[in-house]
Amino acid sequence: MSKINLKEKLMEYFGFDSFMIGQEETIETILSGQDTLSVLPTGTGKSLCYQLAGYLMNGTTVIVSPLLSLIQDQVSQFNFRGNGTAIGLTSILSYSEKKYVLKNIQSYKFVYLSPEMLSQFEVINALKQIDVSLFVVDEAHCISTWGPDFRPDYLDLNNAIVKLGTPCVLALTATATLNIQNDIMTQLKTEGRDFHKIIKSVNRSNIFLSVLKVHDESDKNKQLLNLLNKIKGVGIVYFSSKKKANEVSDLINNNTGLRSEPYHADLNDMARYTVQRQFMENQIDVICATSAFGMGINKKDIRYVIHYHMPADFESYVQEFGRSGRDGQQSIAIVFSQENDVFLQRNLIDLTIPDDDFIRMYFKKHKELVGLGEEKGKLLDYYYEKQSSVEEVQFLFRQRKIEKETGLQNMIMFVNSSNCRKQQILNHFGESKLIEHDEFCCSALFNVDVLQKIGLEKKIIKNDDKQLIQSTDNIISRLFKLS
């Protein structure tokens, strides 16, 4: 292939005159036919990588995406640019629409779908008829973090790749620890091919990290309110319980001048969308969220992320605190640590992972149990249909339990460690770089004095002034949107 001038193509298709970090390298590697894993920091335009590469390749680009909302966002951006070359193949389509799309699948240059959709016979069959030149897995860490727990179709992507004639594979994510990188590559690797890794440093030098030890829940609430009253800007408080997220959100509204809303899977789509919009427009100061809040949230000026409950593992921790400070400004992430929270995490592990007895019983009486809708059961259906043996499945879940327990242990060790917190994180990402620890880096234990030191202490402003500032902000942001 003659050497393409990528910068020219970038200008031609997107109107930009320069690439962001990692983009050009990723596109070049794909165009040379290499399977690629790109771990690029958020906000560096990961989707541009496969979109430009996709335009420059002959066939269709298939993009696997974990959330309907992400698919809709992406497709509407294509439509905004004025070419109907992208389609989201999701359950939002009616039966007849879906049939039409599958029949005319060759007319789309980019096909977005969920792994579940890709597992459907008629979908993979339609895609087999056309030339798929690029297979993209967006938010590829889901393969490792969601696949084995509750979305088993993520474990079948390899199958789809082979059925589609082993097109070039691109896995994209913003944060993947060394374990997750390896997991992704193992899952997506096809025979005789190896992945090329493009890993940009995940070190977030503008996020100060710390841990705050508390005695019990009332102490925790007290410390949280105190902290929120002193800290500047907007932020997220992460919970491992929907109920607590609701309760504490009320607590914040009633005891601080801040406006807070909960965000978790019990809210319907409309409510979630509203909260997200309000947060984007600075009409909400604090989101009290579970892990449901995260992917696809593109607010750049989140100043703090607080973990009310200790994160389940390192991977979630890094993903979640990484949502602060995307504008590069000084931000802070604090984990509240109460010894009892370990039980909550451990129970969540037990809740989702079926034990030996359950698996044996389930396989024995499968027919009577199908459709009970139990979460553990749904996952087991997948293995039952794959005709795995009881012993194989028992082994698999025992391993999974050990993995998760190890993840939890690592988190406990991290919380109790007094070493440089950033260095510990880099080590988890397999980066050998040594951190130059300074007062903006981290502290083993949190003390409110650091807020002033790193410039995150709130200046006292009167409520009236605050209202005024926010309403002018809104007017300005609306004006910009209109132009």
Next chain:
DNA sequence: CGAGAGTACTATAAAGTACTCTCGGTGCATTATT
């Protein structure tokens, strides 16, 4: 599992004790008979 909330009990009433109950995350996709 085990903390924390809630309830029952006592018997000047109020507040303390003992017991019981509840909790615990992430999302695709569902389709259809009279």
